[in-house]
Amino acid sequence: MTDQPTLSRAQRATTSAVSVGREVQGRIYRAGVFGHRPAVPVEPAALERAAERAMSRQAWSYVAGSAGQQRTARANVEAFDRHRIVPRMLVDVEERDTSVELFGRRLPAPLLFAPVGVLEMAHRDADLAVAEAARQLGLPMVLSTQASVPMEQVAARLGDAPRWFQLYWSREDELVDSFVRRAEQIGSEAIVVTLDTHVLGWRTRDLDLAYLPFARGQGIAQYTSDPVFRRLVAERAAAGPSGEPTPRPTAAAVRALVSMARHWPGDTWGNLRSPLPRAAVETFLDVFSRSSLSWADLAYLRERTALPILLKGIQDPRDAALALDHGVDGIVVSNHGGRQVDGAIGSLDALPGIVEEVDGRVPVLFDSGVRSGADAFKALALGARAVLVGRPWVYGLALAGARGVREVMEDLWAELDLTMALSGVGGVEQVTRDLLA
The missing domain is CATH 3.20.20.70 (Aldolase class I)
Structure with a gap:
């Protein structure tokens, strides 16, 4: 129509x-x-x-x-x-x-x-x-x-x-x-x-699916476009890994990493090799509210x-x-x-x-x-x-x-x-x- x-x-x-x-x-x-x-x-x-x-x-x-x-x-x-x-x-x-x-x-x-x-x-x-x-x-x-x-x-x-x-x-x-x-x-x-x-409230439907969009880089465009947030991310990435053991990769984890890379400014392929997209998600979860x-x-x-x-x-x-x-x-x-x-x-x-x-x-x-x-x-x-x-x-x-x-x-x-x-x-x-x- x-x-x-x-x-x-x-x-x-x-x-x-x-x-x-x-x-x-x-x-x-x-x-x-x-x-x-x-x-x-x-x-x-x-x-x-x-x-x-x-x-x-x-x-x-x-x-x-x-x-x-x-x-x-x-x-x-x-x-x-x-x-x-x-x-x-x-x-x-x-x-x-x-x-x-x-x-x-x-x-x-x-x-x-x-x-x-x-x-x-x-x-x-x-x-x-x-x-x-x-x-x-x-x-x-x-x-x-x-x-x-x-x-x-x-x-x-x-x-x-x-x-x-x-x-x-x-x-x-x-x-x-x-x-x-x-x-x-x-x-x-x-x-x-x-x-x-x-x-966050106790949102049972999201918990049953174990799905939080922010953990995949979704819904954080105000942050990734902000100069203060980007500085915080760079500082976190420069500090290196937290020291916690990294779980064995799964297909779901790979999809999540790709999503993080897509949502960080720049080339997705280049972002996959960068610590910044994952650092951005971790920084967001730390500073959200x-x-x-x-x-x-x-x-x-x-x-x-x-x-x-x-x-x-x-x-x-x-x-x-x-x-x-x-x-x-x-x-x-x-x-x-x-x-x-x-x-x-x-x-x-x-x-x-x-x-x-x-x-x-x-x-x-x-x-x-x-x-x-x-x-x-x-x-x-x-x-x-x-x-x-x-x-x-x-x-x-x-x-x-x-x-x-x-x-x-x-x-x-x-x-x-x-x-x-x-x-x-x-x-x-x-x-x-x-x-x-």
Whole structure:
């Protein structure tokens, strides 16, 4: 099927000019007259099933899997069922505005591309495909520290679309400094510090496969492209072997070494004879994140950037209060899509208490469990200023690259617009808690 025309950036900026929902819906139905269907399934469960068939077992386990018995991931989705929309009638919603303002930028919709790492496991174009979709839609992309493509290349593909940078706080403060400088240089409009992954959660599906992509050099492009990290790698390689015995080589070990060589800059064959690729993986595993991080450390980051600082991973109102006390500019209510603590509170269940604690002093964003535009509507009604979307567009990426990413986010945006219309709402600011039972 050839690409159908989509809304222009100008039209998206002023949604009263044309309904996003009607435009997307009409385009799909018109194409259906000629026997064409969407590139990716619109129905969320069908999208997930199709992506599972398309992805390798390792990729599917990493992307779709969560911690332990997957209870938190289920809690995220089930929390939406406990809130029901109560539509209002006979309201003039002929013209609707899905736009929202965040940190001085008017966004065409309250939707952001959540930071997702190791996208090469889903599609060879990885972060570049997501950047292309974000550019076409004009929606912000939150670039991941664990990206498969350096941030500078992703920024070039983004064009003038907004971008934020998600920071995993390394054990090496000098590396943190370098990441922040680079994020500023590529035009990032905010720094999102992920708090809940200072160690990896107990991810049973990955453990059963004994597969960690970073141990094979995947998802560390921000590091291998960084001058500070490369210096640390060179110092480690110069120090020579650790002295630990080397296990007998296996076919799997050879494949892992080839993967490391491919992911280190330069010629793969030359890298196979170099100690640097393996040293890079070992260095990454050593410096990835800090469990000693405390509230006092936020002052360190504030001294190094004037960009807005958001904290991602807040689930307790007491932590929201501490965040305000330490001068953060925004909060992302998130449990990492259920990937860190099994049996934790569903993210949507945590949202109202945090919104109440914050009381409008800084924007509260929402992440974890959003699968549809109706889900986004509910999160907005409970007080979120905007919503971060993750797994659904990764599934679209696996199925159809940039086009799949775009269609998934466009579908979600269209459903949000139509849900607003059918609920008697003409603007995002009118999506309030009294619309929920």
